[in-house]
Amino acid sequence: MIATRQLLLLGLLVLLTIASIIFSLLSGSVELTLGQLLSELLQPRNEIQSQVLHEIRIPRTIAAFITGGLLALAGVIMQVLLRNPLADPYILGISGGAAVGALSAILIGASGWWLSNAAFAGALMSVAIVFGIANRFGSWSVTRLLLTGVVVSAGWGAVINILLTTSSSNNVQSMLFWLMGDLSQSDVGRIHYLLLAAGLIGGLIVSRSLNVLMRGELVAASLGVNVNGLRIALYFSASLLTATAVTIAGSVGFVGLVIPHMLRLMGARDHRLLLPYSILLGGSFLVVADSLARTLIAPQQLPVGVVTAVIGVPTFLIILRSTISK
Amino acid sequence: MPILAIDSLTLTLQDKLLVKNLTVNINEGQRWGLLGKNGVGKTTLLHSILGIITANSGEIKFRGKNILDISRQELAKNLGILFQEGISTLPATVLETVLLGRHPHVQTLLRDDPQDVAIALDALKELELVDLAHRQVDSLSGGERQRLGLAMLFAQMPAFFLLDEPNNHLDIAYQVKLLETLNDRLNQSTENRSSQGSGVGKASLLMATHDINLASRFCDNIILLMGNGEWISGTNIEILSSENLSKSYDCSIEMIESGKNRWFYPT
Numbered sequence: 001m002i003a004t005r006q007l008l009l010l011g012l013l014v015l016l017t018i019a020s021i022i023f024s025l026l027s028g029s030v031e032l033t034l035g036q037l038l039s040e041l042l043q044p045r046n047e048i049q050s051q052v053l054h055e056i057r058i059p060r061t062i063a064a065f066i067t068g069g070l071l072a073l074a075g076v077i078m079q080v081l082l083r084n085p086l087a088d089p090y091i092l093g094i095s096g097g098a099a100v101g102a103l104s105a106i107l108i109g110a111s112g113w114w115l116s117n118a119a120f121a122g123a124l125m126s127v128a129i130v131f132g133i134a135n136r137f138g139s140w141s142v143t144r145l146l147l148t149g150v151v152v153s154a155g156w157g158a159v160i161n162i163l164l165t166t167s168s169s170n171n172v173q174s175m176l177f178w179l180m181g182d183l184s185q186s187d188v189g190r191i192h193y194l195l196l197a198a199g200l201i202g203g204l205i206v207s208r209s210l211n212v213l214m215r216g217e218l219v220a221a222s223l224g225v226n227v228n229g230l231r232i233a234l235y236f237s238a239s240l241l242t243a244t245a246v247t248i249a250g251s252v253g254f255v256g257l258v259i260p261h262m263l264r265l266m267g268a269r270d271h272r273l274l275l276p277y278s279i280l281l282g283g284s285f286l287v288v289a290d291s292l293a294r295t296l297i298a299p300q301q302l303p304v305g306v307v308t309a310v311i312g313v314p315t316f317l318i319i320l321r322s323t324i325s326k
Numbered sequence: 327m328p329i330l331a332i333d334s335l336t337l338t339l340q341d342k343l344l345v346k347n348l349t350v351n352i353n354e355g356q357r358w359g360l361l362g363k364n365g366v367g368k369t370t371l372l373h374s375i376l377g378i379i380t381a382n383s384g385e386i387k388f389r390g391k392n393i394l395d396i397s398r399q400e401l402a403k404n405l406g407i408l409f410q411e412g413i414s415t416l417p418a419t420v421l422e423t424v425l426l427g428r429h430p431h432v433q434t435l436l437r438d439d440p441q442d443v444a445i446a447l448d449a450l451k452e453l454e455l456v457d458l459a460h461r462q463v464d465s466l467s468g469g470e471r472q473r474l475g476l477a478m479l480f481a482q483m484p485a486f487f488l489l490d491e492p493n494n495h496l497d498i499a500y501q502v503k504l505l506e507t508l509n510d511r512l513n514q515s516t517e518n519r520s521s522q523g524s525g526v527g528k529a530s531l532l533m534a535t536h537d538i539n540l541a542s543r544f545c546d547n548i549i550l551l552m553g554n555g556e557w558i559s560g561t562n563i564e565i566l567s568s569e570n571l572s573k574s575y576d577c578s579i580e581m582i583e584s585g586k587n588r589w590f591y592p593t
Contacts, residue, residue, distance in 0.1 A: 204436065212429050215414050221378045222409070223482070224402030224430035269417060272436050 006273055009266060013280040017065075020284035020291075024061040025053065027291040029298055063186035063248055064290040064304070065283035066196055068255050070245035072282025073199050075256030076274055077238035080210050081231060082146050088257035089242035092149030092235075095251040096156025097126025098243060102250070103163040103175050115178075116187070116247045123243035126152060131235065140228055142217075145235070181252030181305030183290050188248060199241050200279060206230060207271040254308040255282050258316045265319050285312070327390050329354045329530050330375070330486060335384035336555070339370050346555030347384065352486075352547075355528035357512065359541030359562075362551030363575050368534035369410055371551075372488045375532070376407055388486070402430035406484030410491045410534075413463070413475045420466070420474060421459040424449055427481030442481075449480035452507055468495035476504070480511060487512075489533040493540060501537075505544050538579075538590045542566050550574050566590070 026032050030052045032040070037053070044050040074089035082091070090096070101122020105115045130152050134145040160179070164172055177184075203210075209230055213220045217227045245252070259282040260274065268274045289307040296302060328351035335348040344367030352358055360368050373379040375386055377393045386393050393401060406427075413423060424446040425438065433439060450456040453473040458466065466474065472495045479487065487508075493501045512529050532549075535541055541548060541562075548565040551557050552574050558565055571579040571590060578593045 207436070208429060208432060212426055214416060215426065218373075218378060218409060219414070221398060222376055222402060222407045223426065224397075224399035226398050264417075270422070 005267060009263075009268060009277065010273075013277055013284075017280050017284040020287040021061055021065070024064065024287045024291040025057050027295045028052065028057060059188065060183055060186065060290065060294075061287055063183050063188040064287045066188050066192050067183070067186070067245045067249045067252060068259075068286025069196050069279035069283040070192075070199070070241045070248075071252065071256040071286075072259040072278035073196070073203065073275060074238045074241040074245065075282075076260040076271070076278050077203065077210075077234050077241070078256070079260055080213055080271070081234040081238065082142055083214070083216070084146065085261070086257075087146075089238065089245070090251060090253075090256070091153065092130050092145070092239070093126045093153035093156055094123045094239055094242045095246050096153045096160065097129075098123035098246040099179055099251060100156050100159050100163070101125070102178050103160060103167075106171050106174050106178065107163060107167055112185070112187075115185070119250075120243055120247040123239070123246055126156065127236070127239040127243065140231060142231075177303050178250040179305075180303035181250045181308070182301075182303045183249050184294070184301055186248050192244060192248065195241065195244055196279065199237060200275060202237060203275040204272065206233070207275060210271040249304070252286065252305045252308060254305070254312045255286055258312050259285060262316060262319055328352055329389060329527070330532075331387040331390075332375070333385050333387065335371075335374070335386060336382045337367060337370055337374055337379075338382055339367065343555040344370055345551060345557055348549075348557055349384075350549060350559050352530055352532065354530055355512070356530050356547055357545045358530075358532045358547045358549060359545035360532055360534040360549050360551070361536075361538060361541055361571075361574065363553070364536070366551040366553055366574075368551065369490055372407060372490055372532070372534055375488060376405060377401060399430050402482070402484075404484055405486045405488065406479045406482040407488040408475050408479050408490060408492055410494065412468075412471055412494065413478065415464045415471075418463050419460050420450065420455060420463060421446060423463055423474060424477050424481050427478035430482065445483070446477075446481045449477040452480055452511065453477040454503075469497060469500055472496055473500070473504075476507075485527070485529050487529060487531040487533075489531065489535075491535055492533060493535065493537060501540065505540070508544075538566070538571060542588055542590065 022034070022037070025037055026034065030049060032049060032053070036046075036049060040046065040050050040053050044054070071089055078087040078089055078091060079085065081087070098119040099122070102115055102119035105118035110118065130145070130149050134140065134148040164175060167175060209220070209225045212223050212225050213227065213230065221227050242256070260278055263274055263277050263281060268277050286304065286308065289311060290304045292311070293302040293304040293307045296307075330352040332348055332350045336346050337344040360371065362368055370379055374381050375393070388396060388401070388404060425442060427449070428442040428446060432442060447456060447459065450459055453476055455470065455473055455477055458470065463471065463474065476492065492504060496504060508531070512531060533541070533545065546562055547560065548562055549557060549559045550565050550570055558570065566588065568579050568581045568590070579590050580593050582589050582591070
């Protein structure tokens, strides 16, 4: 029955998550075997390997997983909020605002903490602008929100182009990496785990209402959902999740758009399942993508956003094709 | 106390006056028909009773309380609607769709309460859809989908049913069947359902339809919208006359009587 199929999918996703993490911890210029990995994790002995593992690979793997999870979760929420299959976490201009913040920071030579906070501030500014304009005329219409977001997003795009064309080539390189999504500068801490956990728990609490909201606002209202309140909560939570993800890793594309669709195509349409599954698949997808990004043309690194598209596009098309032909 | 009291309700839609000072009291167990020609405001009136459209003036009270002061969830436990558009065809099974009707009552956070599943299956049985429980909704015919919408409403177990063109997509046999099923549901009295917390007493119904004969057979009271904000309401016998209907529909309508039934047809 349905339940067994869903459990099977959950089992697969857990396995995939574990496999992706092991793959990521084994990838890199310092060779490690699976046995060495396990013994280093349990009982650190070898100085260099232990250092590489604990100071580089583990934090980066966690950063990739958290970012992927945040983006996939935000993607699911945006798709319900806008009732539009093309919605992704960036559609309402959050990444654009963050990019303008980050690029301005790069332009004036800031990095690290300053860069992250400039990106976060830019994202929040965009969230506030879009909400302010879309909400200005009293009632909230999804179409108006979508249009406002898309237009504001286009505005940010123009500013980004100005920044790119007027910057020195040195800066442009870092700017492009940021724009395509890059985990090499990422710093993930307790606040990020908490945010992802809070997003999941909050999402699960309203998951039944999300199922109803997918049917349209009239249906949802007639079944007892406070549609406006829920939408505002969804808008701000998806925005916060996205802003955080973008602050960690820049605008990594594709994860937030495609992971929810992949899972829906595999039968996880109920948000009680879709939300946790998205975190697992989004997280492990980005972990694998990032492992490849830093090993494929080593010692150089690729922006992870390039790899997500290169793996994601064919995978998605294959799943789409196999479910349609059924 | 009437279960639903509409008091001096005025509704406009984009500057078009739909009803002016509509005052109607609907009592427990009554079946009301809402008639009038296309675009006269039947659907808007139903939506305003549900509180999803705000009226220009006047108020609507459910069991004595203004519906705007009742939370959406509480309202949804008591008032349910079958939308004219029917249910959407998002990928989902029939059973998953009917279970959505339980939404206002759901107590459990994540797992499906077996009692909710049982209620949903009962609703499917009543609408003769139980064999299709695990089918995908988009594989259903128009008529099956319309019955599924009704099953979802039955699972919601409201004390007040709002139906917008319930016989859409139904062939003549199912139109009759629909009336019988609704009849059975409305006659189920308190003892079965009071335990569900959806109130006491028999359920009531307000049905917007363009099938005059359906309303004539099934409804004990009628609201007839005349256009330009005018309306008349009263018992079936009073309101449904060839004179009133001809005026409302702007088309000559005759009546023939056969036994207890009266039939209306355009000339």
